[in-house]
Amino acid sequence: MLQIDLAGIKLRNFLILASGVVGSDVSMYLRAWENGIGAIVTKTFTIERREGFTTPIITAVRCGYLNAVGLENPGKEGMKPVIEYLKKCGIPTIVSIAGRDVDEFLQLASIAYESNADAVELNLSCPHAKGLGLEIGLDRELTVRIIKRIKDDFDMKVFPKLGLSSNVTEIAKSAEVAGADGVVLINTIRGMKIDIWLAKPVLSNKFGGLSGPAIHPIAVAVVYQAYEHLNIPIIASGGVWDWEDVVEFLMAGAKAVQIGSVLTDKGFEFIRETIENIKNFMNSRGYKSVEELIGVAHE
Amino acid sequence: MSTLKSGAHQGYLVDRSKEIVGAEIIKSVRENVLVKSIYLRPFRPLAKPKPGQFVMIWVPNMEEIPMSVSGFYGDHFRISVASVGPTTRVLNELPVGTLVGVKGFLGNALQLGNKKYLLVGGGYGVAPLVYAMAGIRNSHGEAQIVIGARTRDLLLFLDEAKRFGKVHISTDDGSEGFHGTALDLAKEILSSESFDEVIVCGPEPLLIGVSELCSEYNIQAYVLAERYMKCGIGLCGSCVLDGSGLLVCRDGPVFDARIYLKALRRKISKN
Numbered sequence: 279m280l281q282i283d284l285a286g287i288k289l290r291n292f293l294i295l296a297s298g299v300v301g302s303d304v305s306m307y308l309r310a311w312e313n314g315i316g317a318i319v320t321k322t323f324t325i326e327r328r329e330g331f332t333t334p335i336i337t338a339v340r341c342g343y344l345n346a347v348g349l350e351n352p353g354k355e356g357m358k359p360v361i362e363y364l365k366k367c368g369i370p371t372i373v374s375i376a377g378r379d380v381d382e383f384l385q386l387a388s389i390a391y392e393s394n395a396d397a398v399e400l401n402l403s404c405p406h407a408k409g410l411g412l413e414i415g416l417d418r419e420l421t422v423r424i425i426k427r428i429k430d431d432f433d434m435k436v437f438p439k440l441g442l443s444s445n446v447t448e449i450a451k452s453a454e455v456a457g458a459d460g461v462v463l464i465n466t467i468r469g470m471k472i473d474i475w476l477a478k479p480v481l482s483n484k485f486g487g488l489s490g491p492a493i494h495p496i497a498v499a500v501v502y503q504a505y506e507h508l509n510i511p512i513i514a515s516g517g518v519w520d521w522e523d524v525v526e527f528l529m530a531g532a533k534a535v536q537i538g539s540v541l542t543d544k545g546f547e548f549i550r551e552t553i554e555n556i557k558n559f560m561n562s563r564g565y566k567s568v569e570e571l572i573g574v575a576h577e
Numbered sequence: 578m579s580t581l582k583s584g585a586h587q588g589y590l591v592d593r594s595k596e597i598v599g600a601e602i603i604k605s606v607r608e609n610v611l612v613k614s615i616y617l618r619p620f621r622p623l624a625k626p627k628p629g630q631f632v633m634i635w636v637p638n639m640e641e642i643p644m645s646v647s648g649f650y651g652d653h654f655r656i657s658v659a660s661v662g663p664t665t666r667v668l669n670e671l672p673v674g675t676l677v678g679v680k681g682f683l684g685n686a687l688q689l690g691n692k693k694y695l696l697v698g699g700g701y702g703v704a705p706l707v708y709a710m711a712g713i714r715n716s717h718g719e720a721q722i723v724i725g726a727r728t729r730d731l732l733l734f735l736d737e738a739k740r741f742g743k744v745h746i747s748t749d750d751g752s753e754g755f756h757g758t759a760l761d762l763a764k765e766i767l768s769s770e771s772f773d774e775v776i777v778c779g780p781e782p783l784l785i786g787v788s789e790l791c792s793e794y795n796i797q798a799y800v801l802a803e804r805y806m807k808c809g810i811g812l813c814g815s816c817v818l819d820g821s822g823l824l825v826c827r828d829g830p831v832f833d834a835r836i837y838l839k840a841l842r843r844k845i846s847k848n
């Protein structure tokens with residue numbers, strides 16, 4: 279009932295762990311899997327090891343979370359052991375990578391490929407890392423070149439993760455034409471929190487990425503619009519805070535849905551409960567498979 | 578038709594205790610050469626902390642670091658800070674009136690009841706335990722505490738602890754009370770008197786020692802664990818308890834001693 283075929287990758291359900299929300303320790307990925315997640319996206323890997331920004335790196339705001347972790351990760355040397363471990367446990371593994379140029383993306387994709395990852399997610403959307411993420415993803419031509427070169431060199435699924443922009447649908451369409459097997463929409467949105475007593479931004483990086491309930495309606499709109507123009511599957515990300523938000527994404531046209539910062543408030547149990555609640559919803563409304571839900575809001 | 582629970586009934590918006598908010602240092606008291614107690618009044622009132630919980634303290638231009646709550650007084654609370662590195666050294670020098678950022682209160686908590694407790698505190702580990710003693714009294718339980726330090730001038734909260742229950746003192750150099758470690762003293766006490774539960778906080782060897790001791794004596798024990806923390810709210814993964822899939826900031830800092838020992842042994846067998 280809940281299984282999906284995501285661009286040829288078989289998943290037991292459509293819930294995917296979003297990149298970076300539990301750090302990069304495999305034991306955390308394993309815990310998400312034990313709680314029922316359908317697939318894991320790893321924390322984003324870069325070529326060099328990154329310490330991340332100094333603290334404070336995360337704060338709640340009224341309607342979500344603001345983070346500037348700074349893409350902390352062990353670098354390319356850390357990829358192989360993580361991917362191989364997850365694959366050994368039978369976990370569908372999507373490896374998030376972020377390069378500064380085509381060559382860096384190719385190097386990272388090559389390690390993912392050799393380690394038998396199911397797919398790479400291209401982080402073209404992190405809003406707060408200099409020279410990485412969104413700074414690359416807003417350049418449509420560069421995005422296209424990165425996807426093309428990875429698809430040319432490796433027989434591996436490629437999911438670009440795109441951030442909010444005025445032409446996100448066009449970039450997604452170009453990604454499809456370039457050979458992307460699916461697109462992930464969206465990442466956090468640049469934001470800031472100033473504490474009025476201290477009279478300064480609270481994150482050390484000043485700017486952060488906004489996640490959580492605040493961005494959910496924005497993400498739904500992006501997914502809905504992209505669905506009208508794309509033939510490849512859409513993986514939704516942004517502000518899932520209860521099971522209804524997941525159903526909303528599916529109805530907007532997503533084939534799979536990532537969950538992220540909700541885990542801090544509701545814990546890993548959220549995964550199991552969401553699956554249970556969606557099953558009940560489908561039974562009570564007469565939906566026999568996920569496929570019947572995908573994009574129904576367009577009919 | 579099965580009943581559909583709307584997620585909207587609970588947790589519709591985010592948990593605001595995880596927001597950084599300004600707070601003023603309203604008092605600071607030197608406890609010993611290493612430790613100062615700092616009283617903070619946040620500009621937005623925070624929910625009452627449960628014993629065992631901690632707070633992230635951001636010293637502007639320095640780091641945001643975790644600190645146990647050692648007291649709560651309605652509109653303000655207390656932390657007790659040992660100067661060990663750059664941020665704690667600066668924090669302990671800040672004059673009254675300075676503003677810092679606070680995020681809290683965070684983490685799980687001790688489940689206290691009408692029971693007989695032995696608390697074991699080493700070094701600044703006594704800080705959360707004096708707050709727990711107040712909680713135990715409110716739950717009509719009985720508390721005794723072992724307060725251990727290297728020397729007598731490093732002993733913490735002796736007078737305050739005496740108000741809540743019997744105090745046992747140990748010093749490594751024998752300058753006051755029992756001559757030996759807090760672990761040695763806890764062993765003596767546990768072999769002659771029975772307790773329902775043991776709670777331990779302090780340096781890791783003490784946590785391990787007391788956990789092993791209690792497993793030997795078959796007494797329920799809890800540890801207050803510490804790991805390096807960058808966010809304090811379960812989103813960065815820096816405080817994983819040694820590859821166990823448990824986050825000290827969110828699943829802890831209070832852990833059942835058996836779970837804690839299992840996590841640490843897994844690390845040892847991996848190396």
Ligand SMILES: Cc1cc2nc3c(=O)[nH]c(=O)nc-3n(C[C@H](O)[C@H](O)[C@H](O)COP(=O)(O)OP(=O)(O)OC[C@H]3O[C@@H](n4cnc5c(N)ncnc54)[C@H](O)[C@@H]3O)c2cc1C
Nearest residue numbers: 642643644645657658659662663664665704803804805806
């Ligand atoms: C849940 C929790 C509660 C704590 N409660 C208290 C308390 O009540 N009083 C108190 O004085 N300290 C407490 N600590 C420890 C305190 O957070 C660290 O001493 C502090 O972060 C050190 O910062 P620094 O910049 O001064 O020193 P750093 O240069 O960062 O570190 C100095 C030394 O402390 C160690 N250290 C650094 N950060 C941590 C950390 N987060 N946890 C454990 N060790 C660390 C380092 O390995 C190093 O040996 C607590 C830690 C945790 C996780």
Ligand SMILES: Cc1cc2nc3c(=O)[nH]c(=O)nc-3n(C[C@H](O)[C@H](O)[C@H](O)COP(=O)(O)O)c2cc1C
Nearest residue numbers: 296297298322345465489490515516517518538539
């Ligand atoms: C603490 C934190 C770290 C994140 N790290 C990454 C990352 O490394 N790479 C990435 O592509 N997205 C990262 N994200 C974005 C999430 O994967 C997700 O797209 C975003 O948080 C929106 O979803 P949510 O509202 O469900 O959290 C991070 C988000 C948070 C909160």
Ligand code: FES
Nearest residue numbers: 809811813814826
């Ligand atoms: S400190 Fe960030 S997950 Fe615990």
